[in-house]
Amino acid sequence: MTSATTPAPTRGGASGRPALSHRLAERGVDRTLLLLLPGVVFLIALFIYPFAYGLGLSFQPLPAHHSTDPLYNYKQFFHDPYQRNTIWITLKIGLPAALINVLASIPIAYRLRGKVRGKRLLTTALVIPITLGTVLTATGMIEYFSGTGWLNRILMAVHLTDVDHPVPLLHNYWGVMLSLIISGFPFAFLLTLSYLSGIDPSLESAAAVLGAGWFKRFRHITFPLLAPGLAMTFCLNFVLAFSVFPSAVLLGDGEGKTHVISIAAYDAAYQEYDYSKASTIAMIMAAVMLIVISLVLTGRAQLYRGSSGGKG
């Protein structure tokens, strides 16, 4: 035991040196630190290790390719237009979907920010799509939007279209987009609503008394205070949309127009059994997401992000 050689930390108080536990607490080390443990273990086991493993794998091309170049897979990906294009295809779906979701959630959340009758009902109705899951949503959409689905039948009944030209909303770009809006919008709405209710309502009252009509109030007061939250909502929505897989498979275009990057990774892993290539695609996917998010967050850093006076 070392207790004989080192002075007992608790005795330090008498000699003017605070006890070890106090000195540690001063630096933020105390028993509550143990609360972090499950989270840290979880993070390492389920995120950091697999990520590092995948990253390593992506630099080790399969022996079948007869290449020792660690960047072989990356070069191949950017060399092949079909592969390369998956980035643009995914961005073309993900960016507008996230933008539409954020923009659509603003007016609804703005209207519902205070105490409004029926708010709970409407919120519940909007949240249901999240709980259903993408596959169920996709199945429902196939029923509803298909050539013989309700929507087209209604449109035919009112002679907006005819049997030979049903409105094509499935197995194309719009099918995937619609699915992303249905599943992503409630998420954006809930986030926006919580950001909005964090803004002190007396700020708008003050602006109103000072002569600002509703639009000026929104433009000068609410929107600038909400913007950082909207940027965050956009990022989260974009990440969800960018990694779209089930709806792209179920509702997408069979000929490659909605061949998104996650499908490319899936194909590499489970059609070609080239895990190394699949890892490469996954890494590229992560890099693209990071680039977009850091662009948005850089823009966000220019905004006012302090207290907005409300209940936070």
Add this chain to the structure above:
Amino acid sequence: MTQRFDHLRLERVTRRFGDKVVLDALELHIAGGEFVALLGPSGCGKSTALNCLAGLLPLSGGGIWLDDKRIDTLPPERRGFGMVFQNYALFPHMSVRRNVGFGLRMRGVGRAEIRRRVDEALRLVQLSPYADRLPGQLSGGQQQRVAIARAVVIEPPLVLMDEPLSNLDAALRLEMRTEIRRLHQSLGLTTVYVTHDQEEALSLADRLVVLREGVMQQVGTPEELYREPANAYVAGFMGYRNLLPMSLTQSGDGFVTANGYGIELRGTARGTLRQGPVTVAVRPEDFVVGEPPAEETNRIEVGVEVIEYHGRELAVQARLPEGQALLLRTSTRVSRGETIPVWVPRDRVLVFGTAQDSTTDSTSAEASPAPVPRAGEPRGDEAEREHEVTSS
């Protein structure tokens, strides 16, 4: 520049939340340039009245007229008033300069003109060095001054202030009070000021309006209310901290006699009183410790319970032999547990009828900010003092 007006009239202004009447037919005429304070405890409807004036709450009945123009149908942004909020409501993302200039920008005033007037307003509230800071970087008092500058820079016909000093500490509150008075005198802006602090209201306002549960109790100059409160409720707000429910036993020659708690007090009748329950109101500072001169009969004996040292004076909580607590202020040295004789001049005792508002006696005392004595606490020397009272 200021759009002056002669008269602001509130005619039977009523506001209901569901079934609850928060403001009941408030009738008030305010002359241009006047400083009017709405006084009452929380929930009395004073903030509701202010929000109705500002246009932030629609009326449930009645109307508001600015000279010949009806304004209660206008949205807040078209009334052109200035308002200072309790929590200041400064725009956190705008610099002090932009906060103060906001109202002018909304009015489409030119850039140079805005700059000139904002600079002037900031000089007025002594915040010129802070023009480019964000509100979050300012202290509470500074934020309050920004809020005031923002409200007065548009030179509004009417400035509304909703308990603007309640979030400040005591010293700053006094300082800002003087500041507000000074601003009002130098700019001559008509002001409606809401507060629950009678001292603030008395020191600032030209006229006071006392509200209780949405009903106006009395309107008048601070002096009128201080000297002649209309009822026990108003008296409670005007420093009559001792409100004793007693019963009237004798009326006549301007003075009446009330009995209760084993004591008898002669006082001035407010209104015509019938025999029966009354409320007797006495200010703590009107009690005199010692034996009264021969012509005064209001002599009582009290046991000293709690003494607070206030410098020149002591605030004493004492108790009548029959258990009723009394508050008094005195510069005479007294000590705890002592039984002392006190008296009060009969023209300083007000006697109110309780017919029109029977709940006045205790509730208004509780509404006043200072601690209210609790009745019926166990005391060891009760029998002894009772004996003394009966023998004297």
